[in-house]
Amino acid sequence: MAEKQLVELEEVAIRFTGDSGDGMQVTGGKFSESTMLAGNDLSTLPDYPAEIRAPAGTLAGVSGFQIHFASRNVHTPADQPDVLVAFNPAALKTNIADLRPGGTLIVNQDAFKKRALARAEYEENPLPELHDRFNVVELPLTQLNRKALEDIDLGSRDIDRCKNFFVLGIMYWMYSRDLEPTQRWLRGRFRGEVREANLLALEAGHAYGETTELLPSSYQVPAAKIPPGTYRNITGNTAFAWGIVAAGVQMDRQVFLGAYPITPASDILHEVARYGHFGIKTMQAEDEIAACSAAIGAAFAGSLAVTCTSGPGLALKQEAINLAVMAELPLVIVDIQRGGPSTGMPTKVEQGDLPMALYGRNSDSPMPVIAASSPGDCFHTIFEAFRWAVKYMTPVIVLSDSYLANGTEPWLIPDIESLPRVSIPPPPEPENFQPYRRDAKTLARPWAVPGTPGLEHRIGGLSTEENTGNVSYDPDNNERMMHLRDQKVAGIVADIPPLEVVGNEQGELLIVGWGSTRGAITSAVEAARADGLDVSRVHLRHINPFPANLGEILGNFRHILVPEINLGHLPRLLRAEFLVPAEVMSKTQGKPFKVGEIRQRIDEILSPEDDS
Amino acid sequence: MATPAAQLTRKDFTSNQTVRWCPGCGDYSILANIQRIMPELGMSPEKVVFVSGIGCSSRFPYYMDTYGFHTIHGRAPAFATGIKASNPDLSVWVVTGDGDGLAIGGNHLLHIIRRNVDVNILLFNNRVYGLTKGQYSPTSRIGMKTKSTPLGSIDHPIDPLSFALGAAATFVARTVDVDAEHMRYVFRRAQEHRGTSFIEILQNCPVFNDEEWDELEDKKQRIDAGLRLQHGQPLVTGSEGRRRGIRIDSGVPAVIDLGDGSDISTADIAVHNEHHHSPAYAFALASMARPNFPLPLGVFRAVESPTYDGMLEQQMEQAMELRGAGNLRNLLHTGETWTVK
Numbered sequence: 045m046a047e048k049q050l051v052e053l054e055e056v057a058i059r060f061t062g063d064s065g066d067g068m069q070v071t072g073g074k075f076s077e078s079t080m081l082a083g084n085d086l087s088t089l090p091d092y093p094a095e096i097r098a099p100a101g102t103l104a105g106v107s108g109f110q111i112h113f114a115s116r117n118v119h120t121p122a123d124q125p126d127v128l129v130a131f132n133p134a135a136l137k138t139n140i141a142d143l144r145p146g147g148t149l150i151v152n153q154d155a156f157k158k159r160a161l162a163r164a165e166y167e168e169n170p171l172p173e174l175h176d177r178f179n180v181v182e183l184p185l186t187q188l189n190r191k192a193l194e195d196i197d198l199g200s201r202d203i204d205r206c207k208n209f210f211v212l213g214i215m216y217w218m219y220s221r222d223l224e225p226t227q228r229w230l231r232g233r234f235r236g237e238v239r240e241a242n243l244l245a246l247e248a249g250h251a252y253g254e255t256t257e258l259l260p261s262s263y264q265v266p267a268a269k270i271p272p273g274t275y276r277n278i279t280g281n282t283a284f285a286w287g288i289v290a291a292g293v294q295m296d297r298q299v300f301l302g303a304y305p306i307t308p309a310s311d312i313l314h315e316v317a318r319y320g321h322f323g324i325k326t327m328q329a330e331d332e333i334a335a336c337s338a339a340i341g342a343a344f345a346g347s348l349a350v351t352c353t354s355g356p357g358l359a360l361k362q363e364a365i366n367l368a369v370m371a372e373l374p375l376v377i378v379d380i381q382r383g384g385p386s387t388g389m390p391t392k393v394e395q396g397d398l399p400m401a402l403y404g405r406n407s408d409s410p411m412p413v414i415a416a417s418s419p420g421d422c423f424h425t426i427f428e429a430f431r432w433a434v435k436y437m438t439p440v441i442v443l444s445d446s447y448l449a450n451g452t453e454p455w456l457i458p459d460i461e462s463l464p465r466v467s468i469p470p471p472p473e474p475e476n477f478q479p480y481r482r483d484a485k486t487l488a489r490p491w492a493v494p495g496t497p498g499l500e501h502r503i504g505g506l507s508t509e510e511n512t513g514n515v516s517y518d519p520d521n522n523e524r525m526m527h528l529r530d531q532k533v534a535g536i537v538a539d540i541p542p543l544e545v546v547g548n549e550q551g552e553l554l555i556v557g558w559g560s561t562r563g564a565i566t567s568a569v570e571a572a573r574a575d576g577l578d579v580s581r582v583h584l585r586h587i588n589p590f591p592a593n594l595g596e597i598l599g600n601f602r603h604i605l606v607p608e609i610n611l612g613h614l615p616r617l618l619r620a621e622f623l624v625p626a627e628v629m630s631k632t633q634g635k636p637f638k639v640g641e642i643r644q645r646i647d648e649i650l651s652p653e654d655d656s
Numbered sequence: 657m658a659t660p661a662a663q664l665t666r667k668d669f670t671s672n673q674t675v676r677w678c679p680g681c682g683d684y685s686i687l688a689n690i691q692r693i694m695p696e697l698g699m700s701p702e703k704v705v706f707v708s709g710i711g712c713s714s715r716f717p718y719y720m721d722t723y724g725f726h727t728i729h730g731r732a733p734a735f736a737t738g739i740k741a742s743n744p745d746l747s748v749w750v751v752t753g754d755g756d757g758l759a760i761g762g763n764h765l766l767h768i769i770r771r772n773v774d775v776n777i778l779l780f781n782n783r784v785y786g787l788t789k790g791q792y793s794p795t796s797r798i799g800m801k802t803k804s805t806p807l808g809s810i811d812h813p814i815d816p817l818s819f820a821l822g823a824a825a826t827f828v829a830r831t832v833d834v835d836a837e838h839m840r841y842v843f844r845r846a847q848e849h850r851g852t853s854f855i856e857i858l859q860n861c862p863v864f865n866d867e868e869w870d871e872l873e874d875k876k877q878r879i880d881a882g883l884r885l886q887h888g889q890p891l892v893t894g895s896e897g898r899r900r901g902i903r904i905d906s907g908v909p910a911v912i913d914l915g916d917g918s919d920i921s922t923a924d925i926a927v928h929n930e931h932h933h934s935p936a937y938a939f940a941l942a943s944m945a946r947p948n949f950p951l952p953l954g955v956f957r958a959v960e961s962p963t964y965d966g967m968l969e970q971q972m973e974q975a976m977e978l979r980g981a982g983n984l985r986n987l988l989h990t991g992e993t994w995t996v997k
């Protein structure tokens with residue numbers, strides 16, 4: 045056996061690709077888990093087809109999972125994988141363009157037969173020609189796996205389904221990973237022969253890596269320096285679900301979640317539905333209108349109410365949300381944005397709903413809008429949304445997107461004690477009770493819940509008289525109430541910490557981002573600054589109201605660039621609000637920004653030619 | 657201090673808001689009888705919530721001195737479901753119109769009924785859109801001429817009770833705005849029923865569809881035009897000498913002339929039974945339309961079935977029992993975690 049070398053690397057990005065039936069999401073998920081346990085910082089991006097069962101082996105059926113890990117901080121799943129694992133020709137065809145030149149391509153040679161090539165619309169085997177550009181490792185994976193499992197009493201189809209664990213075993217060897225966590229998971233997950241088969245495949249793959257001449261080196265990415273504490277892997281949607289649970293616990297109120305299934309928001313409903321023992325009630329309604337309406341009903345009845353959806357669902361909910369604005373009831377609306385317009389690209393990313401969140405209702409309907417910027421951040425963002433909702437008696441929209449919803453990152457599990465305990469004001473005294481008498485400071489009206497003696501009152505969507513809450517068509521009253529609702533939401537600014545500029549406080553270029561673009565912007569700005577460029581960044585969590593110092597910050601820069609996964613929404617707001625020349629950087633391919641794309645734009649703006 | 661429920665009167669359920677329906681509108685008497693029945697049912701105002709959509713009828717909650725929510729067009733059932741799910745101790749009443757409940761809100765009405773949420777639904781059927789000034793509605797008769805149908809409506813109308821029965825409603829009744837006593841009887845029955853109680857109230861809109869229900873509102877005519885349902889009693893109606901009975905054969909009702917009505921036993925007249933497990937019998941009754949049949953009034957169907965809010969509560973208790981009260985710290989630490997020192 046040839047001597048193998050162990051190479052130390054600072055960072056690696058790997059993309060696993062195969063047919064939807066090849067188990068790429070599990071493979072990527074398990075690899076992430078063991079990477080985290082090895083102490084690397086990481087970021088992942090699952091990418092699956094919109095069709096549930098696209099025909100096997102076709103281009104439409106390709107599923108992928110990218111993971112980027114390093115011994116330093118990682119902000120994105122990486123622009124280009126260093127390693128591409130392709131289980132079939134279709135996976136190769138749809139992904140090879142992304143592989144870094146000179147990168148490693150690992151393919152299942154056995155899958156490159158005539159029929160499979162035809163299904164992937166290849167006229168001839170593309171592998172020979174790729175050796176010039178990449179380090180191509182052709183492995184007879186199907187054969188190797190069958191051989192390793194020959195004593196297992198399963199049909200050949202079941203045996204073949206284990207080959208993703210064979211490959212995972214190889215990758216574990218390549219990146220010096222411990223098999224133990226995955227073995228433990230397999231033991232818990234499967235039974236009988238299937239369990240044995242998968243365990244055996246994993247070990248056989250690992251052993252194969254150790255011995256084969258085809259893989260001369262293995263790699264070690266040292267642990268990253270990350271803040272101390274207990275970590276776990278979390279997706280944005282799970283973080284939302286747990287944030288909802290946490291809000292109920294910390295506010296000591298029953299939670300009610302009304303939802304209608306829609307990609308990519310359904311997982312929040314699925315996850316929250318498991319927590320009946322926290323006193324949480326969930327309802328799968330007949331549509332989004334009903335989901336939102338039921339949630340508002342629950343809020344009226346005293347529950348912490350939440351409804352989650354994606355763009356098409358938000359469009360349906362708007363009339364009900366507007367009622368919550370008018371009735372001044374606490375409600376949290378989660379919108380996991382996806383590619384549009386209309387049904388668009390349901391599993392792909394877009395930040396298309398900001399104008400709809402801000403302005404998608406008839407009349408002036410002011411409502412706080414906040415946006416999560418990483419999977420783990422979803423937890424804290426929704427918690428904050430609940431605090432605002434009950435403190436200010438208002439619906440609050442929380443924006444996320446499919447990239448955050450399904451992406452994972454290591455998450456520092458918050459200390460329960462560090463979470464704010466929110467005490468909801470007790471119901472008002474029946475003496476002189478008025479349903480719309482406002483708190484002098486927050487302008488919130490009291491939350492007077494049915495069942496409380498002496499506080500009987502009526503609310504609704506008709507123009508409401510100040511204090512009494514009675515129906516009123518008085519012109520002056522209507523105008524006063526318009527302003528009061530507006531001031532109430534604007535006043536939330538008091539709860540928003542000043543925005544922090546990363547980089548110089550003033551200078552040539554400021555990049556303004558919101559939501560899931562944070563990782564790519566952070567990496568691009570870090571790299572540009574390391575090269576001595578005068579670029580700073582801010583990232584907005586609070587979009588309505590804006591942080592109080594945003595205008596001042598914007599005024600300190602010559603150029604303002606807003607990378608957004610839409611045709612340019614936030615720049616319009618910034619221009620209108622602050623009269624600054626905010627520039628659009630748009631992308632609408634259903635994919636997140638690459639670091640390189642933003643970096644290139646920075647270079648263009650700051651290049652001397654631009655200055656002349 | 658709240659007055660003990662036993663001593664409350666109609667006044668305790670009457671808000672200080674001026675009622676703004678047109679003079680002569682059927683809604684007035686429905687409101688008066690709801691306000692009257694509340695203390696009779698031993699209700700406490702703080703436990704009662706009236707939820708409505710949009711329409712003339714949907715102004716109703718403003719006039720009740722209880723909790724009330726005037727929501728958006730057609731969606732009251734969904735709001736009510738959220739309220740009841742959130743707090744099953746409340747007595748929730750949904751007020752809707754034929755447009756609100758069966759046009760824009762048909763879907764939600766279907767779903768609240770099939771879920772058997774423990775609420776009482778009052779559908780004010782004036783067979784017209786009142787608030788928007790007189791367009792035809794899903795219950796309007798074919799041929800009805802309105803501003804939006806100058807050549808006459810070509811939509812086949814839907815019968816509210818058939819709709820409710822199609823959704824397997826556990827309590828279905830019909831009453832009429834001018835008959836105070838009958839209304840209160842039906843309201844009482846609805847409140848006593850656990851599950852969705854669906855009541856169609858024939859309501860006159862003197863402005864846009866006057867006299868729509870004349871033959872059932874007029875005391876003399878209604879003896880022949882209507883059929884009072886009474887559990888255990890044969891389906892027989894009509895004035896002296898014009899007695900008629902209903903025979904149901906293969907699920908199809910037929911009118912049998914009984915003359916003076918002295919001998920109904922040989923005529924095979926159906927005996928009213930509210931508790932048939934199958935909704936088919938009630939559906940046969942609901943299919944009896946004017947002018948071919950006398951219009952049944954009263955409780956069509958009242959059967960027991962688990963309620964949505966009851967089952968939801970039960971599930972929570974079971975989850976609690978099975979897994980113990982949730983612990984946030986444990987939740988956040990489930991599955992693989994690792995500690996960085």
Ligand SMILES: Cc1ncc(C[n+]2csc(CCOP(=O)(O)OP(=O)(O)O)c2C)c(N)n1
Binds near residue numbers: 753754755757785
């Ligand atoms: C979304 C929406 N569409 C339309 C309307 C206008 N609108 C208000 S009430 C109504 C019809 C009401 O008819 P019905 O339910 O029969 O009530 P009635 O006035 O007859 O009691 C319509 C179309 C509205 N308020 N909201």
Ligand code: SF4
Binds near residue numbers: 676677787
């Ligand atoms: S329009 Fe008809 S239904 Fe509406 S208040 Fe007037 S009479 Fe009553």
Ligand SMILES: [Mg+2]
Binds near residue numbers: 753755783785786
């Ligand atoms: Mg009507």
